[in-house]
Amino acid sequence: MATVEMGNGAPAICGLRQRKKERTRTQIIEAALDLCEKQGFDKTTVEQIASLADVSPRTVNRYFATKEDIVLGLIDDFLAESVDILRSLPRDGDEIRALRDSYIGLVDRIVTTGEPISFERFQQMQRVVKETPSVSARSRELGEFKNNVLGATIAERMGVRPDDLSVRVVMATWSAIAHVAMDDCEALTGEECRDSMTKAYDAFRATCVTR
Incomplete structure (x- = not known):
């Protein structure tokens, strides 16, 4: 019985995780766009983007290879x-x-x-x-x-x-x-x-x- 419940619950868990990843990705992009428009691309740092998106710089780098790719x-x-x-x-x-x-x-x-x-x-x-x-x-x-x-x-x-x-x-x-x-x-x-x-x-x- 427990196995069946786990099997039925797995897609929902995966879907929740995927939606969370998508939200985090969107937050990073929106933070970067807001900062770049306010102070310019060159003056915007990954640390600032991470702070505004409420994630760590490591998380930003896990989603995007470069600052250009974020924008x-x-x-x-x-x-x-x-x-x-x-x-x-x-x-x-x-x-x-x-x-x-x-x-x-x-x-x-x-x-x-x-x-x-x-x-x-x-x-x-x-x-x-x-x-x-x-x-x-x-x-x-x-x-x-x-x-x-x-x-x-x-x-x-x-x-x-x-x-x-x-x-x-x-x-x-x-x-x-x-x-x-x-x-x-x-x-x-x-x-x-x-x-x-x-x-x-x-x-x-x-x-x-x-x-």
Whole structure:
């Protein structure tokens, strides 16, 4: 009987531990963003982040390898949500539109529910990226990783290998559209970011896609 109770209780315990880890991770990210915006990235220390997040510096280092990775931690959350949304969309052959729809779906979710993070936190991250060369450089590295993950999801949808030429063309085109649409996103509202992406995609369709 005791064995059955332990077996039934294990998932709940694991779920509780996972939620606690996620809360701690979020607290660290939010503390870092608040401090960086207030006093600048270079003047912000891991010890200060740990103090504000109410954890030890060792805990911070266990979650994140570098200070840049703390500030950019939200990218992992965005990526996971984007992949989930992308996989749920119909496979109608227009993968660039699917990428647009996954982006808009993510923005809508953030604005309406605050999940996985609030839109204000996203804007904070964008401001720190623009103001800090080392964070900007790391953001580009993570952007490449993000595109590889999205590209693998597109390949899965298309039924081809991730290194297939068609996937590379889709991702290169999407990167250009997203870059134009998100250029000033840190100063826009969620609705304005949504509209900016729609306009960039529509401009691409109007100028580059023949009917």
